[in-house]
Amino acid sequence: MNSNEFTEKLRLVALNSGAELFGVLSAQKIDESAPDGHKSSDLLANVKSIIVLACGRKLNEDRDYVYKWGPDYTLTYIKLKAAVKKQRQEARRSIEAVKGILRSKGFKAVTEPHGWTGLISFKQASYLSGLGVFGKGSFVVNPDLGHVNILGCILTDANLTYDIPLSLDVCGDCMECIKACKYGAFTKIEGKYEWIAEKCRCYDLIMNPVTLKWTYGPCNSKCVNVCPVGK
Ligand code: SF4
Ligand code: SF4
Incomplete structure (x- = not known):
């Protein structure tokens, strides 16, 4: 299977298991502008490609969390409501499905699922993989789906076929x-x-x-x- 066919197989699996958008960029491309300590090569040796999955946009509409004190005053727990938890589990399924295929073919696949650690820029990754463009508000907007809430960046040493950034104005006069x-x-x-x-x-x-x-x-x-x- 060549890299085009393999990329399309991964795309199909991701979209059929919960992801709303799938994009791929070259790890070298994002590392060119990333500061030291925030390069994909800091996370995975010999990294070639980054797969970006948008699978949780709806979560933004239902941020009905419950916060609790932790065992001391330095910690708080975030307890998700059952419906939100279920959405997250579904989103997680597509990440695991893609990682499973990569690993079954002998490739490495690591993920930083929420972007909260700030190790690599999910916004930049989603833009470079063609998921959307930066609107006036500096968040990434897909022309059909709206703002993208990225839940998965998968780093791999597999050579894949890369998407190209979109070139359009989503904002107009807004x-x-x-x-x-x-x-x-x-x-x-x-x-x-x-x-x-x-x-x-x-x-x-x-x-x-x-x-x-x-x-x-x-x-x-x-x-x-x-x-x-x-x-
Ligand atoms: S930029 Fe302003 S409106 Fe947007 S999240 Fe930050 S404080 Fe809120
Ligand atoms: S479409 Fe409007 S709200 Fe959305 S990013 Fe552009 S200016 Fe901001």
Whole structure:
């Protein structure tokens, strides 16, 4: 089986087992612009390709988590509601299916499933593998499905056929994400909006003073959730 056929087989398996989008990029391509310590080659020796799966967009619409104190005040547990847990398990299935095929052919396959460790940039990987383009709000938007919530990057030493980045303007005159941000995280520089990570309040954990429950706040991805593309 040549690399084209093998890539198509992986694509089919991923899409039939829960992934909504499948893209592949060359590991060398993303490593060219990645800082030291954040290259795919830091995670897997002899890495050739990165497979990107978008499989959890709906999870963003149902962030109904329950937060609990851990055994001491340095930890909190996030207890997912049963429905969210089920969605995550389904998403996980497609990652495991793709990894299983790669390994059955003697290739290495490792994954960092949520992008939360920040070891490699999932946004950059999803753009380079053609899953979507950067909108004004600096998140990746697929022209049909809307913002992509990437749940899987699989690194492998298999030679695969690479997708190419999309070239289109998904935003037009829309300014919804910029208007939605109340924390000044978007600044216009030379006619283009830049996202200032230090000002973003997306993942601050705060305790609700009334319910004494932990929650994401004060913002919960408002810019992403107002994006009209794909709705
Ligand atoms: S997540 Fe919230 S704080 Fe961060 S840029 Fe978007 S709207 Fe602003
Ligand atoms: S909300 Fe509007 S401007 Fe922002 S990324 Fe989506 S389409 Fe583009």
